[in-house]
Amino acid sequence: MKKPMLFFLMMGLLLALAVCQTALPGREISEMENRMLAERPAFTASGFLSGSFSQQTERFAADQLPLRDGFVSLYSAMQGLLGRRSVGDTLVGDGMLFNRSDGFSERNVRMNAAALRALSEKTGKPVYLLAVPSAAAVYPEKMPAHAPAADEAALLAAAEEENALLPLLPSLLAGKERGEPLFYATDHHWTAFGARSAMNASAGPWGWMPGKCRRCKGIRAFTAASMPAIPCPGLGRMISPARCLRACASG
Amino acid sequence: MHARCRCLRRCCCLTGGLGVLIPRQKSKGGRRAALLFGLICDFGALVFYKYAGFLLGIFGAESALLSGLSLPLGISFFIFQAAGYLIDVYRKETQPEKSPVAFGTFLFLFPQLIAGPIVRYGDLQEALHHRRRPDGQALESGAALFIAGLAAKVLLANPLGEAFEQLRAVPGDMACAWLSLCAYTMQIYFDFMGYSVMAMGLGRMLGFSFPRNFNHPYAAVSITDFWRRWHMTLSGWFRDYVYIPLGGSRRGRGRTAIHLLIVWGLTGLWHGADWNFVLWGLWYFLLLSAEKFVLSGHIRLPLPLRRVLTLLGVMLGWALFVSPGLSGFGSYLSDLFCFRISSASLFWFREFAGILLLGAVFCIPPVTDGLKGLLRRRAWLRLALLLAALLLSLASLAKASYNPFLYFRF
Numbered sequence: 001m002k003k004p005m006l007f008f009l010m011m012g013l014l015l016a017l018a019v020c021q022t023a024l025p026g027r028e029i030s031e032m033e034n035r036m037l038a039e040r041p042a043f044t045a046s047g048f049l050s051g052s053f054s055q056q057t058e059r060f061a062a063d064q065l066p067l068r069d070g071f072v073s074l075y076s077a078m079q080g081l082l083g084r085r086s087v088g089d090t091l092v093g094d095g096m097l098f099n100r101s102d103g104f105s106e107r108n109v110r111m112n113a114a115a116l117r118a119l120s121e122k123t124g125k126p127v128y129l130l131a132v133p134s135a136a137a138v139y140p141e142k143m144p145a146h147a148p149a150a151d152e153a154a155l156l157a158a159a160e161e162e163n164a165l166l167p168l169l170p171s172l173l174a175g176k177e178r179g180e181p182l183f184y185a186t187d188h189h190w191t192a193f194g195a196r197s198a199m200n201a202s203a204g205p206w207g208w209m210p211g212k213c214r215r216c217k218g219i220r221a222f223t224a225a226s227m228p229a230i231p232c233p234g235l236g237r238m239i240s241p242a243r244c245l246r247a248c249a250s251g
Numbered sequence: 252m253h254a255r256c257r258c259l260r261r262c263c264c265l266t267g268g269l270g271v272l273i274p275r276q277k278s279k280g281g282r283r284a285a286l287l288f289g290l291i292c293d294f295g296a297l298v299f300y301k302y303a304g305f306l307l308g309i310f311g312a313e314s315a316l317l318s319g320l321s322l323p324l325g326i327s328f329f330i331f332q333a334a335g336y337l338i339d340v341y342r343k344e345t346q347p348e349k350s351p352v353a354f355g356t357f358l359f360l361f362p363q364l365i366a367g368p369i370v371r372y373g374d375l376q377e378a379l380h381h382r383r384r385p386d387g388q389a390l391e392s393g394a395a396l397f398i399a400g401l402a403a404k405v406l407l408a409n410p411l412g413e414a415f416e417q418l419r420a421v422p423g424d425m426a427c428a429w430l431s432l433c434a435y436t437m438q439i440y441f442d443f444m445g446y447s448v449m450a451m452g453l454g455r456m457l458g459f460s461f462p463r464n465f466n467h468p469y470a471a472v473s474i475t476d477f478w479r480r481w482h483m484t485l486s487g488w489f490r491d492y493v494y495i496p497l498g499g500s501r502r503g504r505g506r507t508a509i510h511l512l513i514v515w516g517l518t519g520l521w522h523g524a525d526w527n528f529v530l531w532g533l534w535y536f537l538l539l540s541a542e543k544f545v546l547s548g549h550i551r552l553p554l555p556l557r558r559v560l561t562l563l564g565v566m567l568g569w570a571l572f573v574s575p576g577l578s579g580f581g582s583y584l585s586d587l588f589c590f591r592i593s594s595a596s597l598f599w600f601r602e603f604a605g606i607l608l609l610g611a612v613f614c615i616p617p618v619t620d621g622l623k624g625l626l627r628r629r630a631w632l633r634l635a636l637l638l639a640a641l642l643l644s645l646a647s648l649a650k651a652s653y654n655p656f657l658y659f660r661f
Contacts, residue, residue, distance in 0.1 A: 005392035082605035146598035
């Protein structure tokens with residue numbers, strides 16, 4: 001009788017993976033996926049009966065699978081072969097990853113902006129909205145062709161109708177014109193350049209005065225010279241943020 | 252013990268006990284009463300767990316007893332196997348099982364408990380009592396079936412399901428609506444077929460032989476033909492235990508139509524306790540009645556056209572099946588025939604063209620049969636391809652977060 005090679009190989013592979021998973025120490029983080037990995041769940045009778053233990057075990061088994069990075073690369077290669085340009089809510093653009101932004105609706109934007117206006121009216125304080133455009137609004141040419149994206153300019157205009165909007169998109173687009181990399185290529189966060197553009201856009205209405213950075217000269221920084229006073233928890237009165245910091249630090 | 256487990260255990264004990272008692276009744280009335288009692292208890296449990304909320308909802312009533320009640324997984328498969336066993340014993344088509352272990356094994360056999368196929372006791376009786384150690388051939392073919400089923404579920408059904416959800420989320424776009432329907436049509440096939448084939452493989456490795464559940468359903472040339480190829484064990488159950496005992500098609504057109512209505516109403520309800528499932532069953536009643544009474548013998552269409560029309564009927568049925576309620580179906584239908592196409596559909600088409608094409612290729616009988624034949628002849632190729640499928644399936648299970656379970660309502 002012929003030996004059942006496939007059966008032995010399959011069982012051997014599954015057994016080896018199970019033994020390695022049990023014996024090897026687990027990883028806390030997947031650098032490749034930039035996320036925390038699930039840890040071994042603690043067994044409880046109530047968790048077992050409710051099904052949460054099984055769900056956690058399933059997540060643990062998937063996250064702590066031996067050779068996980070290899071399997072993840074294999075999966076990505078398979079997706080590429082099938083012509084996929086999106087993974088979940090992430091779109092694979094031209095040298096950049098984009099978060100899908102088509103989930104924003106004008107109705108939600110108006111509701112949020114109206115809530116901020118109500119806050120301003122109730123407290124009598126000025127409230128500014130710094131709505132951050134996504135990388136898709138700044139680099140539309142790098143998005144996959146015909147990819148779903150919100151009309152962020154229209155959404156910002158809708159927000160502006162309801163609230164005092166700090167216009168960030170023009171500042172970012174100006175930074176893009178200067179050739180500054182405003183967003184990281186592999187996640188949705190902006191770089192220091194992007195943050196500086198945001199600062200440029202928001203500093204004026206707050207009354208902050210831009211200054212020169214002593215170290216890097218050419219890049220503009222900001223001083224707290226004319227920052228508005230804040231309630232200092234250490235001194236119990238309104239003072240400038242810089243004095244508040246010093247007072248609280250000295251105890 | 253959890254209430255759901257207690258319910259299934261009690262059904263198992265009761266059915267096993269009645270199976271022994273029925274042949275011992277001297278009168279036919281006694282046998283019939285025992286059968287009726289067993290069926291009422293078994294289906295009573297099914298109605299309580301699966302349909303009570305739906306039935307109370309029809310009358311606008313709510314019960315505190317039902318709040319927090321969850322459906323025992325695979326209860327429909329379990330009850331249908333139990334009821335089929337009782338009827339077979341009553342008809343003397345099978346010997347009653349006296350061993351509680353063997354009977355419990357038949358009802359709770361894990362490979363097919365939650366997603367079928369629906370196995371008849373007669374198919375497993377021999378293996379339950381004279382189970383031989385599986386030989387090398389059975390282990391090898393069982394492993395091959397298991398990997399093939401796993402690949403169908405993980406590599407085809409799951410990505411197609413993701414495609415369906417993404418495409419369905421594009422509102423008011425006819426192209427995306429039809430692409431989503433194609434994706435769902437293939438997802439439900441590969442998902443259900445995958446589980447059935449995995450069950451067959453596991454069963455074979457354990458020394459059991461389960462019946463085949465699917466036979467290239469999307470190559471059917473009529474709706475009648477489709478139901479001879481789709482979920483064959485369920486349609487066989489309804490044929491043998493409901494349609495034929497009612498009189499089948501031997502009592503004239505009117506009665507046949509009523510029998511069909513009963514069978515397809517029940518088939519719809521079996522798939523879930525909601526109106527869209529009832530209407531899905533009635534949709535097939537309409538299609539089958541039209542085929543049987545109107546089209547049969549009158550219209551001769553070319554075979555490819557018959558295939559296309561059958562597939563279209565089946566796909567529209569799936570639109571009803573997958574929609575959340577009647578309003579959901581209305582919205583799906585309006586998207587399917589809205590005659591508007593946005594530029595986003597170009598992106599989604601390119602995004603999912605690969606998996607849709609791959610799925611469609613594996614729905615074509617000559618392709619899958621040819622592949623099976625080739626793998627039978629070339630042992631090394633078979634080993635390499637199946638191992639590659641196993642590794643790719645593991646990669647998908649490790650990485651992909653989308654892994655739906657479609658049978659929680661069955």
